[in-house]
Amino acid sequence: MSQRYNSLRLNYNCIGGQYGKILYISPGLAQNDHTTEVGSKTVTSDKHNVQETNALIQEETKKRTEHLERIHKDTLQDKDVTISNLRELILEHERKVFELESKTEGNSKFGTTPSSIQTHSSPTAKLLDQIDQLQREKEHLLYKLSEYESTNSSSYSSQFHGDFDEAVQMGSCTTDTEKELMLMKRDKHYLDQEIKKLKAENQKLRHILGKCGVVVSQVVSHEKQNGLISSPGDRTLLKSVHISSDSSVISLDQQLLLLKQELDYQINEIEKSDLKPDSQVSGGKLTHVQSSGKLGLEQEVYQLKEELRKKILDSDIVNTAFFQLKAAYVSLKEEVKDMPRNMGMLMSQVQKQIQQTLAEVNAKNKELVEKYLREMKLRKKLHNELVDLKGNIRVFCRIRPSIKEDGTEENDIVVSVDSNDDTLVAVNNNGKTQMFDVDKAFSMNSSQTQVFEEVSSLVRSVIDGYNVCIFAYGQTGSGKTFTMEGPQSDPGINQRALQLLFEETKSSEWQYEITASVMEIYNETMRDLLNVDTANKLEIRMKPEGGLHVPGLENVTVTCLSDVNKLFDIGRRNRVTASTNMNEHSSRSHCLLRVTVTGLNPTTGSKSLGYLNLVDLAGSERVSKSMAEGARLKEAQSINKSLACLGDVIHALRNKHGHVPYRNSKLTYLLQDSLGGDSKTLMIVQVSPVEKNVSETVCTLTFGQRVRNIELGTATRKVETVKSSLLTPGRPTSFSLSLPASPTTSEASTPQASPRSPLSMSSSTPQLNTRKRVSSASQKLSTPVGRIYASSSLTSVRTTTTPSSSPPTTARRLTNLATKQEVTPTSKSNGYSMINKSNLASRLVKSASSPQNLSARIDRR
Numbered sequence: 001m002s003q004r005y006n007s008l009r010l011n012y013n014c015i016g017g018q019y020g021k022i023l024y025i026s027p028g029l030a031q032n033d034h035t036t037e038v039g040s041k042t043v044t045s046d047k048h049n050v051q052e053t054n055a056l057i058q059e060e061t062k063k064r065t066e067h068l069e070r071i072h073k074d075t076l077q078d079k080d081v082t083i084s085n086l087r088e089l090i091l092e093h094e095r096k097v098f099e100l101e102s103k104t105e106g107n108s109k110f111g112t113t114p115s116s117i118q119t120h121s122s123p124t125a126k127l128l129d130q131i132d133q134l135q136r137e138k139e140h141l142l143y144k145l146s147e148y149e150s151t152n153s154s155s156y157s158s159q160f161h162g163d164f165d166e167a168v169q170m171g172s173c174t175t176d177t178e179k180e181l182m183l184m185k186r187d188k189h190y191l192d193q194e195i196k197k198l199k200a201e202n203q204k205l206r207h208i209l210g211k212c213g214v215v216v217s218q219v220v221s222h223e224k225q226n227g228l229i230s231s232p233g234d235r236t237l238l239k240s241v242h243i244s245s246d247s248s249v250i251s252l253d254q255q256l257l258l259l260k261q262e263l264d265y266q267i268n269e270i271e272k273s274d275l276k277p278d279s280q281v282s283g284g285k286l287t288h289v290q291s292s293g294k295l296g297l298e299q300e301v302y303q304l305k306e307e308l309r310k311k312i313l314d315s316d317i318v319n320t321a322f323f324q325l326k327a328a329y330v331s332l333k334e335e336v337k338d339m340p341r342n343m344g345m346l347m348s349q350v351q352k353q354i355q356q357t358l359a360e361v362n363a364k365n366k367e368l369v370e371k372y373l374r375e376m377k378l379r380k381k382l383h384n385e386l387v388d389l390k391g392n393i394r395v396f397c398r399i400r401p402s403i404k405e406d407g408t409e410e411n412d413i414v415v416s417v418d419s420n421d422d423t424l425v426a427v428n429n430n431g432k433t434q435m436f437d438v439d440k441a442f443s444m445n446s447s448q449t450q451v452f453e454e455v456s457s458l459v460r461s462v463i464d465g466y467n468v469c470i471f472a473y474g475q476t477g478s479g480k481t482f483t484m485e486g487p488q489s490d491p492g493i494n495q496r497a498l499q500l501l502f503e504e505t506k507s508s509e510w511q512y513e514i515t516a517s518v519m520e521i522y523n524e525t526m527r528d529l530l531n532v533d534t535a536n537k538l539e540i541r542m543k544p545e546g547g548l549h550v551p552g553l554e555n556v557t558v559t560c561l562s563d564v565n566k567l568f569d570i571g572r573r574n575r576v577t578a579s580t581n582m583n584e585h586s587s588r589s590h591c592l593l594r595v596t597v598t599g600l601n602p603t604t605g606s607k608s609l610g611y612l613n614l615v616d617l618a619g620s621e622r623v624s625k626s627m628a629e630g631a632r633l634k635e636a637q638s639i640n641k642s643l644a645c646l647g648d649v650i651h652a653l654r655n656k657h658g659h660v661p662y663r664n665s666k667l668t669y670l671l672q673d674s675l676g677g678d679s680k681t682l683m684i685v686q687v688s689p690v691e692k693n694v695s696e697t698v699c700t701l702t703f704g705q706r707v708r709n710i711e712l713g714t715a716t717r718k719v720e721t722v723k724s725s726l727l728t729p730g731r732p733t734s735f736s737l738s739l740p741a742s743p744t745t746s747e748a749s750t751p752q753a754s755p756r757s758p759l760s761m762s763s764s765t766p767q768l769n770t771r772k773r774v775s776s777a778s779q780k781l782s783t784p785v786g787r788i789y790a791s792s793s794l795t796s797v798r799t800t801t802t803p804s805s806s807p808p809t810t811a812r813r814l815t816n817l818a819t820k821q822e823v824t825p826t827s828k829s830n831g832y833s834m835i836n837k838s839n840l841a842s843r844l845v846k847s848a849s850s851p852q853n854l855s856a857r858i859d860r861r
């Protein structure tokens with residue numbers, strides 16, 4: 001029972017304790033909650049936030065009131081339950097008491113109701129009293145509860161209002177703090193803006209930096225491309241640019257430092273203002289709110305400062321790089337600006353240098369060219385001397401221009417003279433270039449004058465007593481007749497040679513006689529073109545004293561050009577020509593113009609005899625090409641045969657065969673003296689320039705090269721000197737030629753021009769007389785220009801000299817070289833008979849003593 005009672009008390013205490021706690025805690029909670037809530041809100045809010053906080057407090061209070069009501073109701077319900085439980089317990093207890101009483105008193109009053117018990121048992125009454133008391137307490141409690149409810153709501157409301165008022169008061173109290181906050185916010189805003197600006201600037205700088213980088217790299221690459229930074233001058237320029245950029249960077253750094261310091265100062269100021277003790281703030285809650293707000297702001301400011309520091313650091317780096325680049329860019333820009341001027345200067349310098357170098361090179365070139373030409377001249381001279389010494393046949397080549405018979409375009413030209421060497425002929429033979437060596441090559445554009453210039457020295461040597469043979473060789477239509485004869489308007493070698501001889505002999509102290517004969521070999525028959533009498537058949541004969549001659553051949557004295565032209569007219573008229581496929585006026589024969597130059601020194605009585613054989617060969621032709629028939633075919637065959645014989649002779653001579661087949665054809669027989677004798681021989685190979693004749697051209701040039709290698713031996717001069725001892729004073733008509741007393745006797749030892757010399761006095765008269773006689777003899781002839789008989793017995797004098805161009809020089813040279821004279825007493829050499837001098841002398845003396853005999857002898861010839 002007592003236990004049950006204790007548990008009831010415990011329940012009661014619990015209920016009372018809980019209630020008491022609620023009553024006790026509630027204001028605290030409310031206050032604390034309110035404070036916390038308000039505190040947290042007021043950190044970030046202003047007056048409006050305070051109102052909001054109050055609203056929240058109201059709401060919270062309401063919620064808590066409802067909660068308390070709910071608890072109170074629950075407690076009441078618990079109490080009701082407890083009461084009813086107690087009632088049941090009491091009833092059960094009474095029933096048990098009754099049963100016990102009945103057992104003890106034997107009274108079976110089991111059928112009595114419990115209500116009767118209540119009235120009969122004193123403990124029960126006690127219990128009932130207790131219950132009643134509890135009931136009253138309950139009622140009291142209910143009353144108290146209602147009372148509390150009413151008081152509680154009013155006190156809460158008043159508390160809330162108090163709080164609200166307090167908050168409003170706080171709001172008024174915090175105006176200054178708010179102001180400060182506002183200021184701080186402004187500062188923060190300002191700082192934000194500053195940071196934003198810095199960020200923007202930073203961005204801009206980065207952008208510019210990027211651009212600068214691109215520009216700088218472009219400029220650098222451009223300058224590298226142009227090789228502008230490679231020179232030492234550029235490097236020094238760049239160095240100076242670097243130095244200037246460094247200084248500008250330093251100055252910019254200083255500026256930046258100042259800016260930074262200013263910013264730091266500002267931040268410190270803000271910090272100071274942030275950390276200032278807030279004496280004006282009243283109230284613990286407000287202080288809390290303020291301090292928490294300040295803390296947040298401090299944190300924020302700290303963060304901002306950190307951020308700013310970072311940004312400044314970044315911007316420092318970026319700025320440094322940017323300024324460096326900017327400086328470099330500026331310097332480069334300056335450099336680029338200066339570049340045209342610098343380039344102009346450089347260009348002009350380079351131009352000057354180039355001009356100077358060019359001038360030097362030109363001068364050097366000129367010098368070299370001059371040297372080269374000198375060397376070439378010397379080489380030519382030496383070569384000529386060598387050729388003279390060896391007696392080689394000289395070979396010239398002339399390319400004729402394209403003619404209508406070629407029927408080709410200009411691009412078919414396949415033969416040319418090497419532009420650097422006029423001794424080389426290039427032939428493009430089916431795409432392959434063949435080079436041929438000659439002594440001199442004449443291009444298509446060469447003139448008759450140019451050609452003659454090269455042969456004039458040879459022609460002059462005739463005057464000095466040399467045998468000279470110039471013959472033109474080549475396929476039909478290649479220009480042989482043009483070169484040798486030429487048209488009247490532009491004469492060839494023949495006429496020019498005679499003209500030169502006239503000119504050269506005219507001004508000499510020697511007296512010369514020039515005669516000419518013209519003949520042809522047509523179909524292996526020799527014909528005198530100056531005397532076309534068919535009965536007059538010409539044959540080549542060997543003179544008893546050696547040497548070849550053609551008995552019966554008209555030999556006409558010519559004294560001027562008109563004589564020559566008349567002669568040529570006759571010859572041209574009589575020469576056999578015909579029109580062929582290859583040449584409209586093709587020469588069908590080999591034509592020989594023989595010019596004899598007899599010289600007499602009236603002072604010394606010395607005589608010279610030179611022959612100039614000018615041969616225009618008939619052209620070789622391919623019958624298949626020329627389509628020759630009948631007479632033309634026969635002519636072609638005959639021409640080709642004689643040319644083949646010429647080839648054989650050349651072959652034999654070149655290979656130094658013991659037997660040279662001169663007599664296989666009239667042509668080679670006639671040319672024997674020139675090819676194998678002591679003659680100066682020149683062959684002009686004529687070639688056609690066009691492709692269709694390329695094989696003939698190659699053959700001609702190959703033949704020319706073979707001929708070029710033939711060594712004939714040194715040519716000899718034919719001069720005779722008057723032996724003073726043989727001259728008899730007082731015998732004016734006598735014509736005597738003397739030989740040197742001994743092989744060492746020379747003209748130099750002969751006082752030729754000395755007035756004291758009896759030789760000079762005596763020898764002139766007979767010679768002049770002889771000339772007179774010859775010319776009178778020729779006048780007797782029926783031929784248009786007369787016939788001369790110039791053949792005389794001569795000694796053959798071998799010299800090692802080269803001919804001189806003018807007689808006086810020649811005479812001098814003869815004098816100088818007389819010591820080298822070799823006289824072979826007998827025997828034939830090189831086709832000339834070397835006559836025993838004493839026999840010759842006696843014969844000549846005999847002849848001279850009897851002019852009639854001489855004349856008769858010449859007549860016979």
Ligand SMILES: Nc1ncnc2c1ncn2[C@@H]1O[C@H](COP(=O)(O)OP(=O)(O)OP(=O)(O)O)[C@@H](O)[C@H]1O
Binds near residue numbers: 399
């Ligand atoms: N150097 C030249 N300049 C101008 N025309 C030229 C020249 N050489 C040759 N001819 C011309 O070429 C043609 C043939 O020349 P030419 O009669 O001299 O040849 P060719 O070799 O004598 O022939 P053929 O052996 O048949 O007699 C002529 O009409 C001639 O006028």
